[in-house]
Amino acid sequence: MDNTRDAVVSPLPLMQLSIGFWSFKALASAHELGLFACLSGTDGHTVDQLAELLGVDARPVELLVTACASVGLLERRDGRYVNSALAEEFLVPGKAFHFGGWVRMLDRRLYPAWGRLTEAVRTNRPTSWDPDKQAHLFDSEDPELLALFWEAMHALSTLTARELGAYVDLSDSTALLDIGGGSGAYDIELCRRYPSLRATVFDLPPVCEIASTKLVAAGLDDRIVVAPGDFLEYAELPTGHDVVLLSMIMHDWTPEQDLAILRKCFAALPSGGRIVISELLVNDEKTGPPAAALMSLNMLVETVGRNYTAAEYEQWLEVTGFVDVQTVSFEAPGANGAVLARKP
Numbered sequence: 001m002d003n004t005r006d007a008v009v010s011p012l013p014l015m016q017l018s019i020g021f022w023s024f025k026a027l028a029s030a031h032e033l034g035l036f037a038c039l040s041g042t043d044g045h046t047v048d049q050l051a052e053l054l055g056v057d058a059r060p061v062e063l064l065v066t067a068c069a070s071v072g073l074l075e076r077r078d079g080r081y082v083n084s085a086l087a088e089e090f091l092v093p094g095k096a097f098h099f100g101g102w103v104r105m106l107d108r109r110l111y112p113a114w115g116r117l118t119e120a121v122r123t124n125r126p127t128s129w130d131p132d133k134q135a136h137l138f139d140s141e142d143p144e145l146l147a148l149f150w151e152a153m154h155a156l157s158t159l160t161a162r163e164l165g166a167y168v169d170l171s172d173s174t175a176l177l178d179i180g181g182g183s184g185a186y187d188i189e190l191c192r193r194y195p196s197l198r199a200t201v202f203d204l205p206p207v208c209e210i211a212s213t214k215l216v217a218a219g220l221d222d223r224i225v226v227a228p229g230d231f232l233e234y235a236e237l238p239t240g241h242d243v244v245l246l247s248m249i250m251h252d253w254t255p256e257q258d259l260a261i262l263r264k265c266f267a268a269l270p271s272g273g274r275i276v277i278s279e280l281l282v283n284d285e286k287t288g289p290p291a292a293a294l295m296s297l298n299m300l301v302e303t304v305g306r307n308y309t310a311a312e313y314e315q316w317l318e319v320t321g322f323v324d325v326q327t328v329s330f331e332a333p334g335a336n337g338a339v340l341a342r343k344p
Contacts, residue, residue: 021111026067028107031100035068036083036091044080097159101151102333108148113301120300127301136303150183150210157185157248160334164278165193167330168338170243173197177241177268179231179261180249184211186278188218190245199224202231202238231261237268244269247278248334251296252303255316262320269343275322277313277339284311292336313339 030036038053039045047065051058065081068074073087083092090099113120113128120127164186170176171194178187181201191197201211201224208226215221227238232253237244244265250258265275280292286309287293296307310327317325322341329337 022067023071024106024111026064026071027073028103028111030064030068030073031091031103032107033064035064036073036087037093039074039081039083040088040092042082044077044082046080050081097155099155099159099333101148101153101155103152105148105152110298110301114298117297117301124300126303129302146206147210150207153248154183154185154214156334157182158189160248160278160332161186161189162193163330163332164247164276164335164338165190167328168276168340170194170197173243173274175241176200176243176245177202177238178245178247179237179265180246181211182207183214184218184224184226185214186245186247187224188214188220191220191223192218197223200238200241201226202229204228204230231264232257234264237264239268239270241268241273242270243274243276245276245278247276248280250277250279250313251299251305251307253305255308255312258305258308259316259320262316262322266320266322266343271343273343275317275341275343278335279313279337279339280307280335281313281327281337281339282307282309284309289336310337310339317341 033054033056035050035054038050045053047058047062050065051061054061065074068087069076069081072084073091074081075084076082089095090097091103092098093100109128113126116127119125125131170190173194174196176187176190176197176199178184178199178201181187181199181203184199184201187199187201191199201208201215203211203226205228208228211226212221215224215226229238231237246261246265250261253261262275269275280295282292282296283289292307299306314325314327317339318341321343323344325339325341327337327339
């Protein structure tokens with residue numbers, strides 16, 4: 001029997017890989033046009049009805065909804081298109097876990113930056129902002145794009161925090177310090193899960209303003225407060241907390257900067273205090289998983305950092321003085337695990 005044909009490597013996986021951006025742009029365009037909002041709460045619409053409602057021609061609508069259906073965003077029933085369960089839950093504005101901010105941020109901010117990826121590789125410089133004019137990602141950024149960034153981070157963090165809270169037990173903790181806590185999404189979800197927990201969001205002043213609005217909207221401004229500051233520039237972090245959270249921020253910085261952050265966390269914690277690092281962790285072999293490895297590559301166009309391995313975090317924590325270091329694995333949009341440790 002001739003097994004030569006079976007031994008030939010197929011180019012089909014390469015084809016799927018190379019057209020991956022087609023799926024994303026279909027998603028981004030459908031969301032921008034308001035397709036998922038248009039279909040929400042209805043029995044579905046035909047192509048002609050959608051064309052009229054969206055104010056565009058029938059031909060592009062037919063092509064777009066066909067593409068969206070092919071990747072699981074829409075379903076077709078009796079000649080009408082309806083949102084899939086996935087789209088209805090996460091892509092309809094106003095829903096509790098609306099993911100649209102993340103989609104918009106990728107489309108408007110990161111898609112152009114990734115178009116210059118080769119430049120970033122050659123120069124080792126970010127392409128989503130200008131290092132010659134800005135000190136870092138959040139310095140003098142366009143206000144509209146910055147607002148879009150935090151809207152995206154809130155959606156990503158909310159969904160991730162729910163998983164973190166299920167896998168990391170904070171029932172014995174009373175006060176959480178969220179370093180670089182952004183919009184406060186982690187604090188909102190963790191305080192909802194653990195009624196005895198209080199939290200402090202420590203971030204730059206403009207970000208704390210965003211967080212304050214989110215906390216009021218969530219009805220948790222009596223248990224979660226904001227503390228404006230710069231964790232890179234400040235010599236000391238706020239004290240009075242028995243757990244410190246570093247969620248989705250360590251990948252922004254160099255190993256030297258991360259070690260400096262960990263030393264400040266160690267100093268701010270009391271004896272017995274805990275630290276939680278929530279991240280998309282690259283495996284120790286540095287071969288994946290894809291979400292973590294590609295997010296790490298995204299750091300090339302966005303920051304001076306990368307996504308690190310659990311072993312790297314464990315080493316840094318031990319060098320800093322932490323003990324009982326362990327890694328907990330889970331699956332969420334913004335993290336696949338958490339590295340935990342305790343101050344002796």
